[in-house]
Amino acid sequence: MNVPxxxxxxxxxxxxxxxxxxxxLAYLVSSPAVRLVGVGTVSxxxxxxxxxxxxxxxxxxxxxxxxxxxxxxxxxxxxxxxGGVPHIHGQNGVGGxxxxxxxxxxxxxxxxxxxxxxxxxxxxxxxxxxxxxxTNLALALREDPTLPSRIRAVTIMGGAARAPGNIxxxxxxxxxxxxxxxxxxxxxxxxxxxxxxxxTMENVLHEEDRLALLASDVPAARALGEILDHYFDFYLxxxxxxxxxxxDPLAAAVxxxxxxxxxxxxxxxxxxxxxxxxxxQTVVDLRGQRLGAVDHPGVRTRVVLATDRQLGPHxxxxxxxxxxxxxxxxx
Numbered sequence: 090m091n092v093p094x095x096x097x098x099x100x101x102x103x104x105x106x107x108x109x110x111x112x113x114l115a116y117l118v119s120s121p122a123v124r125l126v127g128v129g130t131v132s133x134x135x136x137x138x139x140x141x142x143x144x145x146x147x148x149x150x151x152x153x154x155x156x157x158x159x160x161x162x163x164x165x166x167x168x169x170x171x172g173g174v175p176h177i178h179g180q181n182g183v184g185g186x187x188x189x190x191x192x193x194x195x196x197x198x199x200x201x202x203x204x205x206x207x208x209x210x211x212x213x214x215x216x217x218x219x220x221x222x223x224t225n226l227a228l229a230l231r232e233d234p235t236l237p238s239r240i241r242a243v244t245i246m247g248g249a250a251r252a253p254g255n256i257x258x259x260x261x262x263x264x265x266x267x268x269x270x271x272x273x274x275x276x277x278x279x280x281x282x283x284x285x286x287x288x289t290m291e292n293v294l295h296e297e298d299r300l301a302l303l304a305s306d307v308p309a310a311r312a313l314g315e316i317l318d319h320y321f322d323f324y325l326x327x328x329x330x331x332x333x334x335x336x337d338p339l340a341a342a343v344x345x346x347x348x349x350x351x352x353x354x355x356x357x358x359x360x361x362x363x364x365x366x367x368x369x370q371t372v373v374d375l376r377g378q379r380l381g382a383v384d385h386p387g388v389r390t391r392v393v394l395a396t397d398r399q400l401g402p403h404x405x406x407x408x409x410x411x412x413x414x415x416x417x418x419x420x
Contacts, residue, residue: 104221128157129203134174204217211239217240219274227271250371265369275359
């Protein structure tokens, strides 16, 4: 993996590799600020097995085939995998696009076990970026309750503070698919940054951006342009144009420092695990925030409500950088 010598921050990515996960993966591989050291997959947008295949194929296309990928939980803590959302992410999770197959296979250990191993290998430095349901993180915490002591920080895409949910009136998909796991992660006692729908829905990629990816001389960027086509169709009623929200890439960019939160108070967050209409809601205590971000003493969870810039131009700049050019792998 041709990581610049200046890269120093190891990142473990936990994902359900659909369309926006693919953009986040490409960003983390391509960013000079971080070093992707492992990927775990979970069911969400697609199955954990398909997500692993998508991740392996994308990593090979990005010139980072040596990054280990582990298959994680197929089912969530309280319910079985329900088949994903092919109407959003396509039948294979990546918009129905057939990627050049990677010659690599997933590692034999589970995603939870790989995360624990990486936490020992990079004690005190590892940053977890979780952009799918949080089942694997919860399983890792069950297996090793000392895990938070070795983790530098955790950034998740999930939840909604002031915004409505996207699978129910109050629940965002990553949290809503496994509220019990999300509750365990929120309560784990590590430095946690939540990047919710409040900001991800405001960061948008447009058709001209997709066309720029298709015109790139970077093979992975062209593939991403193709993958986005199906996703843009889904978001047409939401934005009124062929565009899409940048959910997972925004969390990746926040974790890597490419986008800086400008309003991100440290506030109490509780995940609703009841069986009522509030199930999956992230209950964010934003009292006292009218005049600016006010941290609650002793709270280690911050919720991103605003950022310093739009992600789109920065995302394109990073993933089309010529230094990351890779040759498509042969099947």
